[in-house]
Amino acid sequence: MKILFAHQNFPGQYKHVCMRLAKDPANDLVFLSRANRNLIKGVRRIDYELARAVTPNIHHYIGEAEKGVLYGQAVAREAVRLRESGWKPDIMIGHNGWGETIFLKDVYPDVPLLSYFEFFYRAGEADCDFDPEYPLQYDDTLRLRIKNTINYWGLDASDWGVSPTQWQRSRYPAHYQQKISVIHEGVDTDIVKPDPKASIVIDENLRLAVGDEVVTFVVRNLEPYRGFHTFMRTIPEIQKRRPKARIVICGGDEISYGRPHSSGRPYREILLKEVQFDHSKVHFVGKIPYSIYLQLLQVSAAHVYLTYPFVLSWSMLESMAAECVVIGSRTPPVEEVIEDGRNGYLVDFFSPVEIAERVAAVLAAPAKQTGIRKAARQTIVDRYDLAKVCLPKFLNLVDDLIARRLPAPSGEAAAAPAWQAQKQVEQAGTAD
DSSP states (O other), X not given: OEEEEEOSSTTGGGHHHHHXXXXXXXXXXXXXEOOOSOOOTTEEEEEOOOSSOOOTTOOTTTHHHHHHHHHHXXXXXXXXXXXXXXXXXXEEEEESTTSTTTTHHHHSTTSOXXXXXXXXXXXXXXXXXXXXXXXXXXXXXXXHHHHTHHHHHHHHHOSEEEESSHHHHHTSOHHHHTXXXXXXXXXXXXXXXXXXXXXXXXXXXXXXXXXXXXXXXXXXXXXXXXXXXXXXXXXXXXXXXXXXXXXXXXXXXXXXSSXXXXXXXXXXXXXXXXXXXXXXXXXXXXXXXXXXXXXXXXXXXXXXXXXXXXXXXXXXXXXXXXXXXXXXXXXXXHHHHOOBTTTBEEEOTTOHHHHHHHHHHXXXXXXXXXXXXXXXXXXXXXXXXXXIIIHHHHHHHHHHHHTTOEEOTTSOEEOOOOOOOOOOXXXXXXXX
16 A cells, blocks of 8 residues: 655654554555654655745735645645656545645545644634633734635645544534544553553652642643643642642743734743742643653643643643543533543633632542543543554545545445546646
């Protein structure tokens, strides 16, 4: 089986898929990506470069669209070279978000294209006007409509799509949802699991272990989209109720989602000046290695996960797999996974008092949380397990597409449309 992958940050969402497929020497895997140091044995990687930067001073609504064209063009050029060498894939798989998939069907028109659809932006819904502290401006409303340009190009170009959660799929226009399956990337529950003997060294004078009052907050970057500002305002309330609690905050100072603070300073710096608390029991550990991150989850007594209505973090699912007691925001798609009082707890994103009360209640009665912890892990095992659920679903979808069988999003068989033969493009893009 020959598969062409495209993702600007190799391997992205396709790490486990590539690792599984690469075990079979009969498979020929080619991955188009921007340069980085990641490698997977058995995957032939081809790095691409953009022809140029986005046009200086271009209208700020369309800068992303032009960049998407540049990404798509760079990928298409490498695909043309592969085609001219005589290599033809059985299927093409890529992330739609940066525009990398938009021209692949112009290079290989009779090869099925499976794209990853992560999020469709809408003014007036979901993340963009969720937080009154950072209100949506009228200009943002107009810009967001154009921001979906790459989404529309990718939806039109793809034969089928994948979204990681039902809610994320539901953000897309209804007529496109019919060709999007919901398959999460999955959690390796053989690696992410509880360890009653786990401990973590915070500094030379402090080691935290299972049974300690450890409150954890873990994100890629400390920013409003992931509720960092709310959590910081929760700390004094937690310390008032549980003065012995140790609070460990993991994340960097960059911006993954949303916009930087108007001052240009990191949100951590802004909130540290705003919120007064006992700093000796609050530990900022920055970005940590994955093995240390797992140990942090394993020693957690109460894990707080807050998010705008936006893309669901892997960390929330992994925390549940590690049997954390998750106190999550009552926002989609968190509500798609956590059932309040059964496998975790749901709280108001904007209420430091409610969050602190729930954290304190969990810390005060750890023995009562056993059922919550077990149910949290079972949810992940049943619905998001990498080896038993998600990877088989994805590989089955790949097989279906190669065989020209298009499944309905519900999993029921759908009639395959005519796969129109188109004249292959001899050269990709322009001299731009």
